[in-house]
Amino acid sequence: GTPGTTEDRRPIGVIGGSGLYELLASPAPVDVTTPFGTPSEAPVLGELGGRQVAFLPRHGADHRFPPHRVPYRANLWALRALGVRQVVTVGAVGALVPDLARGAVVVPDQIIDLTSGREHTVFDGVGTVVHVPFADPYCPRGRAAALSALGGRALDVRDGGTLVVINGPRFSTRAESRRNVAAGGTVVGMTGMPEAALARELAMCCTNLALVTDADAGVDGGESVTHAAVLEEFARHLAVLRASLTDVVTALPHDGGCGCRHALDGFELPFALPGEG
Numbered sequence: 001g002t003p004g005t006t007e008d009r010r011p012i013g014v015i016g017g018s019g020l021y022e023l024l025a026s027p028a029p030v031d032v033t034t035p036f037g038t039p040s041e042a043p044v045l046g047e048l049g050g051r052q053v054a055f056l057p058r059h060g061a062d063h064r065f066p067p068h069r070v071p072y073r074a075n076l077w078a079l080r081a082l083g084v085r086q087v088v089t090v091g092a093v094g095a096l097v098p099d100l101a102r103g104a105v106v107v108p109d110q111i112i113d114l115t116s117g118r119e120h121t122v123f124d125g126v127g128t129v130v131h132v133p134f135a136d137p138y139c140p141r142g143r144a145a146a147l148s149a150l151g152g153r154a155l156d157v158r159d160g161g162t163l164v165v166i167n168g169p170r171f172s173t174r175a176e177s178r179r180n181v182a183a184g185g186t187v188v189g190m191t192g193m194p195e196a197a198l199a200r201e202l203a204m205c206c207t208n209l210a211l212v213t214d215a216d217a218g219v220d221g222g223e224s225v226t227h228a229a230v231l232e233e234f235a236r237h238l239a240v241l242r243a244s245l246t247d248v249v250t251a252l253p254h255d256g257g258c259g260c261r262h263a264l265d266g267f268e269l270p271f272a273l274p275g276e277g
């Protein structure tokens with residue numbers, strides 16, 4: 001769209017670790033309640049790289065939600081209610097291929113969802129059946145923008161790849177990890193789903209930045225992963241990740257010229273989507 005339009009003023013949603021808090025200039029928390037309860041934390045509206053951003057720390061500011069307890073539905077709904085139509089999700093992952101070093105950033109284009117027992121749809125018991133397309137789970141235009149922005153940084157960036165999402169909170173056994181490698185996985189994490197699917201269900205673009213913190217247990221040379229090692233590695237790359245995220249947010253397209261916004265076309269929705277108008 002043209003600068004100055006509603007589209008232009010829409011905040012970019014960013015879901016990530018609490019280490020990204022300091023990212024925003026003039027941050028202001030906004031209380032949002034949703035039909036699915038309250039989000040992990042009040043989203044913080046602020047400015048980043050000349051764009052409005054709504055930041056949501058996935059695990060809560062005090063990291064109280066483990067991956068299987070994150071209120072994913074409330075999080076995505078709350079962001080949309082704030083006008084967000086494009087979401088960037090950031091998460092730590094283990095490498096499933098030997099040539100991905102720690103600190104590399106993968107911009108996945110596929111997902112294998114191995115999670116279970118999570119609240120994974122907003123169309124639950126609402127009297128209508130909605131099946132959104134999900135063959136390409138991430139926004140192609142968001143991915144392209146992210147890749148060109150990340151290319152300007154001294155980063156090992158991978159265009160595409162399959163994110164395997166395990167339920168956790170434990171890490172994989174070696175056998176599970178080898179199976180995920182055999183299935184074609186590039187990286188493995190615990191939070192990518194249902195986040196991406198819920199974004200699609202709410203007709204929002206979703207782009208994932210997967211920061212490699214370790215080699216998973218089934219990869220040649222992979223050790224048994226520990227939480228401490230993941231946190232330490234994530235912290236080591238936080239500064240460059242923050243800077244890169246600024247570039248990515250700046251580079252995201254202003255209009256919705258992709259299929260993501262049309263995921264619900266043709267369905268009789270049982271409720272009005274939030275953030276319309």
Ligand code: ADE
Nearest residue numbers: 092093094188189190216
């Ligand atoms: N997050 C970071 N490293 C991971 C791994 N090896 N498996 C699952 N989630 C992770």
